[in-house]
Amino acid sequence: MNCLSKKIGIIGGGQLGxxxxxxxxxxxxxxxxxDPTECCPSHSISDEHIVAAYDDxxxxxxxxxxxxxxxYEFEHIHVGILKQLEQEEYVIYPTVSSLAIIQNKxxxxxxxxxxxxxxxxxxQIKTQQDIEEAGNRFGYPMMLKACTGGYDGKxxxxxxxxxxxxxxxKQLGNGQIELMIEEFxxxxxxxxxxxxxxxxxxxxIYPVGENIHEDSILDETRVPADITEDCTKKAMELASExxxxxxxxxxxxxxxxxxxxxxxYINEVAPRxxxxxHYTIEGCMTSQxxxxxxAISGLPLGDVALRCPTVMRNLLGADGAYGKTCVDGxxxxxxxxHVKVHxxxxxxxxxxxxxxxxxxxxxxxxxxxxxxxxxxxxxxxxHTHKEVIG
Amino acid sequence: MNCLSKKIGIIGGGQLGxxxxxxxxxxxxxxxxxDPTECCPSHSISDEHIVAAYDDxxxxxxxxxxxxxxxYEFEHIHVGILKQLEQEEYVIYPTVSSLAIIQNKxxxxxxxxxxxxxxxxxxQIKTQQDIEEAGNRFGYPMMLKACTGGYDGKxxxxxxxxxxxxxxxKQLGNGQIELMIEEFxxxxxxxxxxxxxxxxxxxxIYPVGENIHEDSILDETRVPADITEDCTKKAMELASExxxxxxxxxxxxxxxxxxxxxxxYINEVAPRxxxxxHYTIEGCMTSQxxxxxxAISGLPLGDVALRCPTVMRNLLGADGAYGKTCVDGxxxxxxxxHVKVHxxxxxxxxxxxxxxxxxxxxxxxxxxxxxxxxxxxxxxxxHTHKEVIG
Numbered sequence: 001m002n003c004l005s006k007k008i009g010i011i012g013g014g015q016l017g018x019x020x021x022x023x024x025x026x027x028x029x030x031x032x033x034x035d036p037t038e039c040c041p042s043h044s045i046s047d048e049h050i051v052a053a054y055d056d057x058x059x060x061x062x063x064x065x066x067x068x069x070x071x072y073e074f075e076h077i078h079v080g081i082l083k084q085l086e087q088e089e090y091v092i093y094p095t096v097s098s099l100a101i102i103q104n105k106x107x108x109x110x111x112x113x114x115x116x117x118x119x120x121x122x123x124q125i126k127t128q129q130d131i132e133e134a135g136n137r138f139g140y141p142m143m144l145k146a147c148t149g150g151y152d153g154k155x156x157x158x159x160x161x162x163x164x165x166x167x168x169x170k171q172l173g174n175g176q177i178e179l180m181i182e183e184f185x186x187x188x189x190x191x192x193x194x195x196x197x198x199x200x201x202x203x204x205i206y207p208v209g210e211n212i213h214e215d216s217i218l219d220e221t222r223v224p225a226d227i228t229e230d231c232t233k234k235a236m237e238l239a240s241e242x243x244x245x246x247x248x249x250x251x252x253x254x255x256x257x258x259x260x261x262x263x264x265y266i267n268e269v270a271p272r273x274x275x276x277x278h279y280t281i282e283g284c285m286t287s288q289x290x291x292x293x294x295a296i297s298g299l300p301l302g303d304v305a306l307r308c309p310t311v312m313r314n315l316l317g318a319d320g321a322y323g324k325t326c327v328d329g330x331x332x333x334x335x336x337x338h339v340k341v342h343x344x345x346x347x348x349x350x351x352x353x354x355x356x357x358x359x360x361x362x363x364x365x366x367x368x369x370x371x372x373x374x375x376x377x378x379x380x381x382x383h384t385h386k387e388v389i390g
Numbered sequence: 391m392n393c394l395s396k397k398i399g400i401i402g403g404g405q406l407g408x409x410x411x412x413x414x415x416x417x418x419x420x421x422x423x424x425d426p427t428e429c430c431p432s433h434s435i436s437d438e439h440i441v442a443a444y445d446d447x448x449x450x451x452x453x454x455x456x457x458x459x460x461x462y463e464f465e466h467i468h469v470g471i472l473k474q475l476e477q478e479e480y481v482i483y484p485t486v487s488s489l490a491i492i493q494n495k496x497x498x499x500x501x502x503x504x505x506x507x508x509x510x511x512x513x514q515i516k517t518q519q520d521i522e523e524a525g526n527r528f529g530y531p532m533m534l535k536a537c538t539g540g541y542d543g544k545x546x547x548x549x550x551x552x553x554x555x556x557x558x559x560k561q562l563g564n565g566q567i568e569l570m571i572e573e574f575x576x577x578x579x580x581x582x583x584x585x586x587x588x589x590x591x592x593x594x595i596y597p598v599g600e601n602i603h604e605d606s607i608l609d610e611t612r613v614p615a616d617i618t619e620d621c622t623k624k625a626m627e628l629a630s631e632x633x634x635x636x637x638x639x640x641x642x643x644x645x646x647x648x649x650x651x652x653x654x655y656i657n658e659v660a661p662r663x664x665x666x667x668h669y670t671i672e673g674c675m676t677s678q679x680x681x682x683x684x685a686i687s688g689l690p691l692g693d694v695a696l697r698c699p700t701v702m703r704n705l706l707g708a709d710g711a712y713g714k715t716c717v718d719g720x721x722x723x724x725x726x727x728h729v730k731v732h733x734x735x736x737x738x739x740x741x742x743x744x745x746x747x748x749x750x751x752x753x754x755x756x757x758x759x760x761x762x763x764x765x766x767x768x769x770x771x772x773h774t775h776k777e778v779i780g
Contacts, residue, residue, distance in 0.1 A: 005717065018415075022412055022415060025735070028731075030434075031434075044420075298721070299721060303727040307698075337594075340675070343417060
């Protein structure tokens, strides 16, 4: 008899945490959030909110004591205290050992390579000299990357030619942070495959999504991806292999590059629900968020078939936005009855900050793209231009 | 520019309120709940919770002052204070005038009849003598009903024959409450049509659901209903006419009887999302809860087409259940990846109390029925048999 439904602790109360909670509450779970921001998106829907830094040892221990299982909505967490908690038999999913590997891009790629997964060629960088050597080996352009902490293109730097090495090195910490170089893959498509693994090792692979980035930030995901059937099959198999390698429990996102000749390289793996998986909320019977909650709480995995062609568009803070959030155009966007709007509830807006997204399911992908385009054009997220009392 | 998203106040924090909030939070709204129970299902996901009786004048006024629009999850509210608030230009949807009519079954039926809608024949009852006269007019069996306050068969009494009149009269308040008699309609199907009307008068009509009751409590809703195309069309038109008559804003549920010869009678109208509309969460692009929030907040209505054949089964407290809630069998029920479980989070269970529901979408209705049957059999909701610390 499982009389009390499990209590779930989530490190991070941003939009990913919020969307996990919306599904967790439907399923009857009790949720405790740890996030330093009082008014974070998860705040008002958590049963409890511990307001503390992500690496606050006391707060993390407090969280662990309150819940049956801890998870996280982002991978840039100091693993030290989590390792300690795991050793004390607190349950953390995805496991801290998989997190420790994945959060460091060099270790992540090394592990994938050992598992015979195709990744772009890469090497560790300790000195500016190493970058020059990599240039001789891989040719230009190539990608200089911080091994930890990057997101939305932050922490990555394209080295266009030999003369740009010094600047690149300077931009990425001037030797103060761990670096790696990756060869540039001349991809024609960026795709991602959401995958989930349950505690007992069952794996569910979502339909392949095609991602379109703008300024290195995800702008649009289209599902199904416009790739060959063979390529789709290969991508899904690859995602499954990746899940086995990391023995991940919970949702993972496997981002991939597809080249002209349908070769697939793994770009990056994230041990959590992912922006490119938001389409699953309306596009599949089981959203990536519900699936994550099911996996980490020991429930069987849900159905992942695509219900209809689906397009997701991100809603970012407008150029120059800085201050209290102001969302405009929601009525206009929702004149189309097929448009589903998600507003994360961030009280502060910044230029290009992820503030929400919208999804359209339609009979054809082209129709979904067109409707999503129209809706997105209506919405503007900027800062309030006057003081609003309320 | 609509810089602050609207604040919504909900009277009642049960499962209907909770499911409204889950959609409202996705859309970015701020929600204040008024409910006397500290640990009600809405508690942990509301931005604020005013713990007070539904008819506490001060609390209702406090709620009105905090939000832009007030709504409610059940119709048995004293309308006096709401009328006063509406006069003071606080916004309440559905309007208090429509609520005042609908919450009294005699006034509801009288209004429908005036609008030339088919309802079972009925008459007001002031004395036991009136019941006898009704018996002569309508024949037996007939339905004695409390005009206000009934739900799940409570407040209704079947008068089987003349000799049972005294008992029926005694059971329903012995003249202390307002009563009416309705003729018994020999229906072959009970159906319900969810309908929503926006502030500017647009109406969306959901697919017709077929309801199966057990002990007067809804057990199952199957969509589409197994009725003729013509009957379906007529039912949807009727629901639309009902929405025009009450000039309702928000979700309404129109329960109907269908007889052997496809005549449709309106049984009851509820001015709120309804148990028989839970299927819309997975079965339609726009759930009845999202639709309600959209309507009352001035957003355009969303798409209501059925995405696939869908079955909803209620999960009630087990026979003899009384105490702290214990839900058993969730892992077993969710072995079928198509089963979607909703647990309301009520801390106290009672026999036949609505504790959750499950939904199955499938390729055919028969398949959905079969899968829902299997899943429902796995789940048992009763009370804890020992003290649980946590």
